Amino acid sequence: MDPEVQHEPSEITYDEKFYPARPKPLRPSVRRANRTGGPTPDSEPVASNPEYVDWLTEQSMLRDAKLIAEQLSGKGSMWQNPYADPDPRAAVERAPVWFTAYPISVINAPQTSFLSTLGDEKLWQAFSEIGVTAVHTGPVKVAGGIHGWRPTPSVDGHFDRIGMQIDPAFGSEEEFRRLCVVASAYDGIVIDDIVPGHTGKGADFRLAEMAVADYPGIYHMVEIEPQDWHLLPRVRAGADSQNIDADAEANLARAGYIIGQLQRVIFYELGVKETNWSATPPVVGIDGVERRWVYLHYFKAGQPSINWLDPSFAGMRLVIGDACHSIADLGAGALRLDANGFLGVERRAEGPGWSEGHPLSEAANHLIASVVRKMGGFTFQELNLTIDDIKAMGENGADLSYDFINRPAYQHALVMGNTEFLRLTMTLACDHGVDTASLVHALQNHDEMTFELIHFATLHAEDEFAYGGESVKGCDLGDRIRGELTDRLTGRWAPYNRTFTTNGIACTTASVITASLGIRDLDRMDEQDIETVKRAHLLLAMYNALQPGVFALSGWDLLGVLPVAAEEVEDLIREGDTRWLNRGAHDLMGYFPDAVRSESGIPRGRSLYGSLPEQLADPQSFARQLARIIELRNKYGIATAQQIDIPTVSHKSLLVMVHELGQGTIQATVLNFSSDEISATIQSKHLVPGTCAIDVFDDNEIATVDELHSFPMNLGPYEGVAVVLR
Helix, strand or coil: CCCCCCCCCCCCCHHHHHCCCCCCCCCCCCCCCCCCCCCCCCCCCCCCCHHHHHHHHHHCHHHHHHHHHHHHCCCHHHHCCCCCCCCHHHHHHHCCEEEECCHHHECCCCCCCHHHHHCCHHHHHHHHHHCCCEEECCCCEEECEEECCEEECCCCCCCCEEEEEECCCCCCHHHHHHHHHHHHHCCCEEEEEECCCECCECHHHHHHHCCCCCHHHHECEEEECHHHHHHCCCCCCCCCCEECCHHHHHHHHHCCCCCCCCCCCCCCECCCECCCEEECCCEECCCCCEEEEEEECCCCCCCCEECCCCCCCHHHHHHHHHHHHHHHHHCCCEEEECCCCCCCCECCCCCCCECCCCHHHHHHHHHHHHHHHHCCCEEEECCCCCHHHHHHHHHHCCCEEECCCCHHHHHHHHHHCCCHHHHHHHHHHHHCCCCHHHEEEECCCCCCCECCCHHHHCCCCCCEEEECCEEEEHHHHHHHHHHHHHHHHCCCCCCCCEEECCCEEECCHHHHHHHHCCCCCHHHCCHHHHHHHHHHHHHHHHHHHCCCCEEEEEHHHHHCECCCCHHHHHHHHCCCCHHHHHCCEECCCCCCCCCCECCCCCEECCECCCCHHHHHCCCCCHHHHHHHHHHHHHHCCHHHCEEEECCCCCCCCEEEEEEEEECCEEEEEEEECCCCCEEEEEECCCCCCCCEEEECCCCCEEEECCCCCEEEEEECCCCEEEEEEC
8 A cells, every 4th residue: 555645434333334223332341450458557668578569569550451451352342443543523523512620629519529529410410501511520540659658649730640540539430430420411421531651659660660570661761770870869868769960961861871851841940850850769679689760751750751662561551551441441431641742752863852743652642542442432632742743643643632722822812902823823723734623622721821832932943934014933933922921911910820930821711811901909800890801701712612623611711710829829839830829629519618628628719700500590691601602603513613714804803713514604703802892804715795694693694795705893892703604
C-alpha cells in the first residue's frame, strides 16, 4: 500500500451490517483485585524486609495492570468496536455538553462522598434541565506518594496517581459505578482520567528505587555509578529527592547518563525546580546494593515521568491497565489523557533535547486511544503544544482535543474588546486542518487561566503574522498577548487575580470579567455589576457553545464563583502554585449551605448566581439562559456542524462564525465582545443573497442578505445572536 494513501475507516461495524436487530454487545468487564491486608508498620520498611516488598508490590499499579490484562486477553468482546481512527463527531454526538468537576472543590451533601453527591438524581435532573450530557469527574483515584508504610499527600491536586483504587476521600468504586448508572439513566456518560505521562511516588516508584524486577522500566530513571556520585546534589534530611541545577544537568549529560536540558522547564522556580531532573539519596535495593538514581519529571518532583520506550514496556502496561480499569471495571464512557504530549524524549546533537512534538508521543497516544476505542469508549487530550502538534496527535490518537488554541484568545477578546487575535487563532487552526468539531471548547477549568501560546513561542517563533496593521514575529506576538492579559487581569486594578508562574493567571471566568469591567473591589459589587458579569459570562458561553465541538463548563461557571482570598489558601500557594485561588469550593445544589470549606479543606468561594435549584426557579438566571443556549444548539445540530468561515468584521469587537448545518443550511453566530452598542455589517461569501437572517432565539427576521453577501444588525453590550439563513 502506498504510505501516502490514507486508509478509509469502515462506515459501520460487522455487527451493525449483519445483525441489525441484535442488542449492542456488552463492553468488556473486569474487576480489580482486592487488597488482602494493610501495612504492618511494626516491621522495617526496607528492601531487606520481604513483608515490606510484598506489601508495596500488592499496592502497585503495575501488578493491577497485569491482573486486569489477564481478564481481558482472548475475549471476543475486545473485537466488537472500530478502533483505528478517531471519530470526533461520534464522540460529540454521544456527549455534546460536559460538566467538569474538581473533586476537592465540591462541597458534598452532609454525610456523603463526592462521588455519591455527583451521582445524586436531583443533581442529574438539574443537569438534564440545563442540557449537560456528561460529567468529567476529575482525578478521583489515590494519589500522592508512599514514604515507608505511610501515605503522603498529593503534590498536584490528585494528578500524581499512585493506584487504581478510588481515593476514600472521594468515595468508593461502587459509588463510581452507581454514578455511571445514574448518568446512563439520563442519557449521559461519565468521563474519568488517566495520566500517561507520570505517576506519583507510590509503590511503583519505591519498588523502582529498590531495583525490583521491571519496576525501574516504568520511569525515565538512570542509575548513577558510585564513582560519579560527586556530580549529584546532596539530598537534605527528610527529603526523598533533590532537583539538580543546570550545571549538574550538563555534567550528567556529558557523562552519558541523561539527555540533559529539555525544551522548557514547566513550573520553573529558582531553588525549587531549575531543571526537569532530580536525584534520589542512596537507596538500598533488594539485592543489597546501594544506588542513587536521577529521574525525569516534566512537572513536580513528586511526579516521576513514565518511560514509554523501555524494553520492559512496564510503563505502557501500567497506563493501559489503568485505562482498561476505568472503562471495563468502573464503567466510564470516556477518558481524559492528562499530560499526554510529553511521552517521548530524545537527545540531539546540539541544543536542548527533543521533548515536545516527539513521534513517540504520537505513537503512544495512538495506542492508548485505540485501546479505549476497542473497549467502547473515547478519549480527549489536554495538549498544550502547537497547533501542528494538536493536528498531528489527533490524526490517530485521541478523538477530541482541548481547545488550547483559542482559550486564551477568547479571553483576550473580552479583556481588550477586540477579537483580532481570536480571529487569527481560529483562522490558523482552520489553515492547519484542525476540525472545530474535534475540539472541547471550555469555560473555566481547574488550571484557569493558562496562556498556552506555545504555537507562537516555539515552532513558529520566527514566522511573521499580520496583526494590528503590521507584520509581527510569532515570539513577539506571544509576548504581546501575554503582556496585555497580565496587565489587564492582575496588579493593582485586579488584586484578586494572580500570575501563575510564567504560564498563566489564577482567576475564575467571573473574575476575568470583573477585571475586564474595571471592578477592583469584589466586595463592593452591586446588583447591576453582577448583572453585567452574568451577561458577559453568557457571551463567553455562547462563543464556546454555538460552534461545532464539545461545550464544557464547570461548577465555578454554573454558580459564578469568584477567587478566594490569598490568605485563605496561604499554605497552598506558598511555593508559587497560585491556582488554588481559582479553585474555591462550591455547593451546586445548596446541599450544605453552612459549609465554609469542602471536605478536602478548600475554602468556599463566593457565588454570584446562587445554587442550581435557586437559578432553575428563575427564568432570568444564568443557568436558565444557559439552558436556552444549549437547547438551540441541540435543535440546530450546531455541535456537529462544519465551521466554514471566520470572516473579517466591520467592528473590532465583533466575531462572526459561519457554519454549515447540513443539507445546505447556513448558520452564523454573531458576538459583541465589548461593553458598547454596535451597528455591524455581517458579511461572508457563504451568505446567500435573498435569504433571510432569522434570530433563532425569538424566530424574528433580522434582515435580508444583499447582493454583497451581507446584512446589517445591531448588538447591545456583550450580546450574542445566533441566526439561520432561510
